[in-house]
Amino acid sequence: MIYLKNIAVGFDKELFSVNEAVFNKGGVHVLTGKNGIGKSAFLLTLAGLIKPLKGVISLNDKMLKIYSSKELSSHIAYVSSNPKGVSFLSVDSYLMLGRSNFTNIFGKASETDIKEVEKAKSLFGIHHLSEKFTNQLSSGELQLCAIAKAYVQQTDYILLDEPTSHLDYANKRKVYELLDVLCKEHNKGIIISTHDLELAFKFPFEFYVIQSQERMFNEVKNFKDVEKEFSH
Amino acid sequence: MRLIYIGLVFFIFSCGNSPDITQIDDSKNVCKYSKWLRISESKETVFIEIINPDNPTEIYRLKLPNFKSKGGSKDNYDIEKPVERMAVLSSTHIGMLAELNMIDRIVAVSDLKYVFNTQLKSQQPVQLGEEQTTSSERIIKSKAELVVYNGFSNEFPKQELLNKLRIKTLPNYDWRETHPLGRAEWILLFGYVTGHQDEAKRKFEEICTNYERIKSQIDTMTNVKILSGNMTGDYWYAPAGQSYHARLFNDAGLSYLFSNQTGTGSLALSFEKVLGMSSDVDLWLNPGFDSKRKILNTHPKSKLLPPLNQSSVFCYSHNINKYWELSACRPDLILADFAELKKMDQMDLNKLVFYKMVE
Amino acid sequence: MKGIKSYSAGLFLVLAGIVLLSIYGLLYGDVDTNVQDLYHSLIDYSNEDIDQVIIREIRLPRILMAIISGAALSIAGMLMQTLFQNPLAGPYVLGINSGSSLMVALGLLSGIGFFNSELGLIGSALLGAFVFGLFILFTASFLRNQISLLLFGVMLGSFVSSIITILEVGSQAEALKAFTLWSMGSLNGVTIEQIPMISMVFIGTCFLTIFIVKPLNILVLGEDEVRLMGYNIKKLRILIVFVTAVFTGLITAFCGPIAFVGLAVPNLTRMLFRTQNHLLLFFGNLLFGAFFLLSCDIVTQLFSEVLIIPINALTSLIGAPFVIYILISKLR
Numbered sequence: 001m002i003y004l005k006n007i008a009v010g011f012d013k014e015l016f017s018v019n020e021a022v023f024n025k026g027g028v029h030v031l032t033g034k035n036g037i038g039k040s041a042f043l044l045t046l047a048g049l050i051k052p053l054k055g056v057i058s059l060n061d062k063m064l065k066i067y068s069s070k071e072l073s074s075h076i077a078y079v080s081s082n083p084k085g086v087s088f089l090s091v092d093s094y095l096m097l098g099r100s101n102f103t104n105i106f107g108k109a110s111e112t113d114i115k116e117v118e119k120a121k122s123l124f125g126i127h128h129l130s131e132k133f134t135n136q137l138s139s140g141e142l143q144l145c146a147i148a149k150a151y152v153q154q155t156d157y158i159l160l161d162e163p164t165s166h167l168d169y170a171n172k173r174k175v176y177e178l179l180d181v182l183c184k185e186h187n188k189g190i191i192i193s194t195h196d197l198e199l200a201f202k203f204p205f206e207f208y209v210i211q212s213q214e215r216m217f218n219e220v221k222n223f224k225d226v227e228k229e230f231s232h
Numbered sequence: 233m234r235l236i237y238i239g240l241v242f243f244i245f246s247c248g249n250s251p252d253i254t255q256i257d258d259s260k261n262v263c264k265y266s267k268w269l270r271i272s273e274s275k276e277t278v279f280i281e282i283i284n285p286d287n288p289t290e291i292y293r294l295k296l297p298n299f300k301s302k303g304g305s306k307d308n309y310d311i312e313k314p315v316e317r318m319a320v321l322s323s324t325h326i327g328m329l330a331e332l333n334m335i336d337r338i339v340a341v342s343d344l345k346y347v348f349n350t351q352l353k354s355q356q357p358v359q360l361g362e363e364q365t366t367s368s369e370r371i372i373k374s375k376a377e378l379v380v381y382n383g384f385s386n387e388f389p390k391q392e393l394l395n396k397l398r399i400k401t402l403p404n405y406d407w408r409e410t411h412p413l414g415r416a417e418w419i420l421l422f423g424y425v426t427g428h429q430d431e432a433k434r435k436f437e438e439i440c441t442n443y444e445r446i447k448s449q450i451d452t453m454t455n456v457k458i459l460s461g462n463m464t465g466d467y468w469y470a471p472a473g474q475s476y477h478a479r480l481f482n483d484a485g486l487s488y489l490f491s492n493q494t495g496t497g498s499l500a501l502s503f504e505k506v507l508g509m510s511s512d513v514d515l516w517l518n519p520g521f522d523s524k525r526k527i528l529n530t531h532p533k534s535k536l537l538p539p540l541n542q543s544s545v546f547c548y549s550h551n552i553n554k555y556w557e558l559s560a561c562r563p564d565l566i567l568a569d570f571a572e573l574k575k576m577d578q579m580d581l582n583k584l585v586f587y588k589m590v591e
Numbered sequence: 592m593k594g595i596k597s598y599s600a601g602l603f604l605v606l607a608g609i610v611l612l613s614i615y616g617l618l619y620g621d622v623d624t625n626v627q628d629l630y631h632s633l634i635d636y637s638n639e640d641i642d643q644v645i646i647r648e649i650r651l652p653r654i655l656m657a658i659i660s661g662a663a664l665s666i667a668g669m670l671m672q673t674l675f676q677n678p679l680a681g682p683y684v685l686g687i688n689s690g691s692s693l694m695v696a697l698g699l700l701s702g703i704g705f706f707n708s709e710l711g712l713i714g715s716a717l718l719g720a721f722v723f724g725l726f727i728l729f730t731a732s733f734l735r736n737q738i739s740l741l742l743f744g745v746m747l748g749s750f751v752s753s754i755i756t757i758l759e760v761g762s763q764a765e766a767l768k769a770f771t772l773w774s775m776g777s778l779n780g781v782t783i784e785q786i787p788m789i790s791m792v793f794i795g796t797c798f799l800t801i802f803i804v805k806p807l808n809i810l811v812l813g814e815d816e817v818r819l820m821g822y823n824i825k826k827l828r829i830l831i832v833f834v835t836a837v838f839t840g841l842i843t844a845f846c847g848p849i850a851f852v853g854l855a856v857p858n859l860t861r862m863l864f865r866t867q868n869h870l871l872l873f874f875g876n877l878l879f880g881a882f883f884l885l886s887c888d889i890v891t892q893l894f895s896e897v898l899i900i901p902i903n904a905l906t907s908l909i910g911a912p913f914v915i916y917i918l919i920s921k922l923r
Contacts, residue, residue, distance in 0.1 A: 048818075049815055049818060049819070068821075069818055069823060070821035071821075072821065073819060073820050073821035077819070080815070084812055084813055086811045086812065086867060087861075088861055088864075088865050088866055088867050089811060089866075089867040090866075093808075093867060093868065094812075097808060097812065097816075097820070100809060100820045100821070101821065103805070105802065105805060106801070106804055106805060106870050107805040107808050107869075107870065464768075464772070465772040465775060466777050466899075466901075467899065501621075502620070502621045502892075502895055503649060503779070504620045504621045504622050504645050504649050504650070505621035507622070507644065507645055507649070508622035508641060508642075508645060511641055530769065532780075532782055533648060533779075533782060536644055536648050536649075
C-alpha cells in the first residue's frame with residue numbers, strides 16, 4: 001500500500017497538495033487534471049525521483065525516503081510519458097534492461113529472464129519488433145515497449161505517465177485491458193495519468209482529479225465530476 | 233640558308249642577353265672558399281654580392297667605395313662611409329667583429345644572454361629579440377647604420393621602412409656555408425664595409441694557414457670512430473655527410489659514423505638505427521648537453537647507448553655562447569680541438585678551447 | 592542476445608591481428624633482427640647483444656604502449672560517450688585532456704623540481720584529468736544541451752591553451768623544448784621498466800570498468816532510468832569520471848596527448864557491433880582501440896625513412912574524416 005498524508009507536490013514551487021491518499025495493490029488508480037497541473041510531478045514523487053515539498057509518503061508502512069534505490073526498484077516501476085529510443089539498442093535488449101534486478105552483475109540474462117521477456121512480448125503483441133532498434137520505432141511502438149519493460153521488472157506497483165498518448169484506439173484499449181488484468185490477476189497496484197478519459201471510464205478503475213482551482217487532490221466517482229473540473 | 237643565319241643570330245643574341253647570375257667574375261672574386269659571398273675590389277670601388285642559397289638568382293648587391301683610397305667620385309654607392317654603428321643578429325657576427333677588434337661598432341644584438349664577449353656585454357647594446365620579431369623601433373633607437381641578419385626567411389621585417397630611413401639591411405649566410413673556411417671567409421664582409429679589409433684579409437690568411445697546418449699534421453694512421461648528434465623527440469639528429477660538421481670531422485681525420493649519408497643538412501635517424509651502429513664508437517661528440525645526467529633526463533633510453541658508458545663524450549655546451557661566437561670564424565681552433573681529441577688517451581684536456589668532457 | 596558467437600569470432604580475429612602486428616613490429620625496424628633475437632630477448636635476455644637490446648628496450652615497450660594506450664583511450668571514450676549520451680564526446684573534446692596538459696605544462700615549464708620527476712609528472716597528469724573531469728561533470732548539470740557541453744569543452748581547451756602559451760613564453764629554452772616535444776605525443780618515451788606498473792594500473796582500471804557495465808547499459812536510457820533501476824547515479828557519475836581520468840591521465844602522462852582515438856574508436860565499435868551491451872563494447876573497444884593505435888604505430892615506423900609522420904598526425908588523419916562522417920550521418 002502507498003500512503004500519502006499532507007503532501008505538497010512540486011519541483012521547487014508547490015503545484016498542488018494532497019490531504020490524504022491511499023493507493024492499494026489490486027487496483028488501477030487514474031489521475032486526471034488539466035495540463036500542467038502536476039500529474040507528472042506527482043508520479044515522479046511517487047517513484048522517488050523527486051521529493052515531496054512537504055509531508056511523508058510511505059510504502060508498505062515504511063517511509064519512502066528510507067528505501068534504498070535498489071529496494072525501491074523492486075517495488076515500483078515507472079514509465080515516463082516520452083520514452084527514449086536509443087540507436088543500436090534492440091527491443092530485446094531494452095526489455096532485458098527491465099530485468100536489471102534479476103540479471104547477473106554483468107547484465108547476463110538467465111533462462112527465467114528470457115522467458116519473462118518472451119512472455120511480455122506476447123502479452124503486449126510486440127514480438128515482431130524484437131530485433132528492431134528502439135530509435136527506429138514509432139512513438140506508439142516505443143510506448144508499448146516501455147510498458148512491457150516495466151512489466152518484466154515484476155514490481156508490485158507500476159506508475160505510468162500518459163501511457164496511451166501515442167497509441168491508436170485499438171492499442172489504447174489493449175493497454176487498459178492489460179492494466180486491468182495486471183491488477184486483477186497479478187494483484188499489482190497501477191497508477192496512471194491520462195487524458196483518454198472516456199475510454200478509461202469504461203473500466204473499473206479508481207479515479208482522481210487534481211483540481212486546478214483548489215490545487216487539491218481528490219477522489220472522484222464518476223465522469224461527471226471530472227467534467228466539472230474541465231468546464232471551468 | 234637564310235633560316236640558318238636567322239637561327240644563328242637569335243642564338244648569339246640570346247646568349248648575349250642571358251640573365252647574368254653573377255656580375256663578379258670568378259677571376260675577380262676575392263673570396264676563395266665561400267659559396268654565397270662574392271667580393272670584387274678595384275682601386276676605387278668594391279662590389280659585394282650575397283647570394284640567396286635557396287634562390288641563387290636572387291642576389292643582394294652592394295656597391296661601395298674602396299675606403300682605402302681617398303678619392304672616388306660620388307657615384308651612387310649603397311654605403312658611402314665606413315660603417316661605424318652596426319646591429320648584428322647572430323653570435324657569429326659578434327665573433328668576426330671581435331677578431332677584427334671592432335666590437336665597439338656593435339650597437340645592437342639579438343639577446344644579451346647569448347653574448348660571450350665581455351667587452352660587448354659591458355657596452356650594453358640594445359636588444360632586438362628574435363630575427364622575425366625584431367622591433368624596428370629599437371633598431372632606429374640604436375642609431376645603427378647597418379643591420380646584419382641571418383636570412384632565416386626571405387625578408388627582414390620592415391626592411392623597406394628601414395631602407396627608407398637609410399638604414400641598410402644585409403643578410404649573412406655564413407651559416408649556410410658547408411666549407412669551414414668558406415664560413416670563416418665572411419669575416420671579409422665585415423672588413424670591407426668598415427674599411428678594414430686589409431686587416432680582415434690578413435686575419436683570414438692566418439686562419440687558413442693555421443687550419444691547413446693542423447690538418448696536415450694530423451696522424452692519418454690511427455682510426456678514431458666518432459658519433460655525433462643526439463635524440464630530439466623520437467629521432468636522432470646528426471649532421472649529414474657533406475655538412476659543415478662532417479667536413480670538420482673529415483679534415484680532422486676522424487671516422488664519422490654517418491659520413492656516407494649524403495646531404496648538407498641534418499639526418500633524422502631512428503634511435504634503433506643509431507643503437508645498432510654505435511657499438512664500437514671511440515668518441516661521442518656534440519650531444520648538445522654538458523652533463524650525462526641531462527642527456528638521460530631528456531631521453532632515458534640513451535642509457536642503452538654504448539658510447540655513453542664505454543666511450544668519452546665531449547661537447548661545447550658548458551660554454552655554448554663561446555662556441556657559437558667563435559666557432560664560425562675560427563675553424564682552425566675547432567680543428568685543433570678535434571686533433572687533440574683524436575689523440576685519445578694521450579689527449580691534453582687543458583688544450584681544448586671549445587670542448588669539454590661530458591660527465 | 593543472439594550472435595554472441597559472431598562477436599567472439601570478430602574479437603578473436605582482431606586479437607589475432609594484434610598479435611601478428613606485434614610480432615611484425617618486434618621483428619622489423621631499421622636494424623635487422625630475426626626470430627632467434629626475439630626469442631632470446633624475451634626468454635633469456637642478455638644486454639650484451641645489441642639486437643636483443645633493440646627488441647626488448649626499444650620496440651617492445653613501444654608496441655605494448657601502443658596496445659595499452661589504444662585500449663585505454665578507447666574505453667575512456669566509450670565511458671564519456673555513454674555518460675554524456677553523446678557520440679561526439681571524448682577525453683579531448685570535453686577537455687579532460689586539457690586538465691592533464693595544463694598540469695604537465697605547469698610541471699615542466701614552471702621548473703619546480705617535484706613535478707619534473709617521473710612520479711610528479713604522472714601524478715599531476717592524473718590529478719589534472721580528474722579535476723577537470725569533475726568540473727565538466729559539474730557543468731553538465733547546467734548545460735543540458737549536448738552541443739553546449741561540447742562547445743564548453745572546446746572553450747575550456749582553448750582557455751587552457753592560452754595559459755600554456757603564457758607559461759611557454761616565460762619559460763627556459765630547455766623546459767620549453769621538453770614540453771613542446773611532450774605535447775606532440777609519442778609512444779617512444781616509455782621504458783620497459785615502466786611497463787609493468789602501467790599495465791597493472793590499466794588492468795586494475797579495466798576491472799573497475801567491467802563491474803559497472805550493467806549501470807552503463809541502463810545509462811544510455813538516461814540518468815533517471817539509472818536511479819529507477821536502483822543505482823546511485825551520483826556515485827556512478829563520479830566513478831565514471833574517475834575511471835576515465837585514470838585511463839586518460841595515465842596515457843597522457845607517458846605519451847603526451849594522442850588525439851581522436853577516444854573519439855573515433857568507440858563509435859566504430861558501436862557501429863560494427865550494433866549493440867549497447869557495454870560488456871561487449873568494452874572488449875570491442877579494448878581490442879579495436881589497441882589494433883588501431885598499433886597499426887598507426889607500425890605505419891609510422893614503415894614510413895620513417897621516407898617521411899616522418901608523428902603519431903598524432905596519423906590518428907587525426909584517419910580519425911577526423913571518420914568523425915565528420917558520423918556527424919553527417921547523425922544530422923540526416
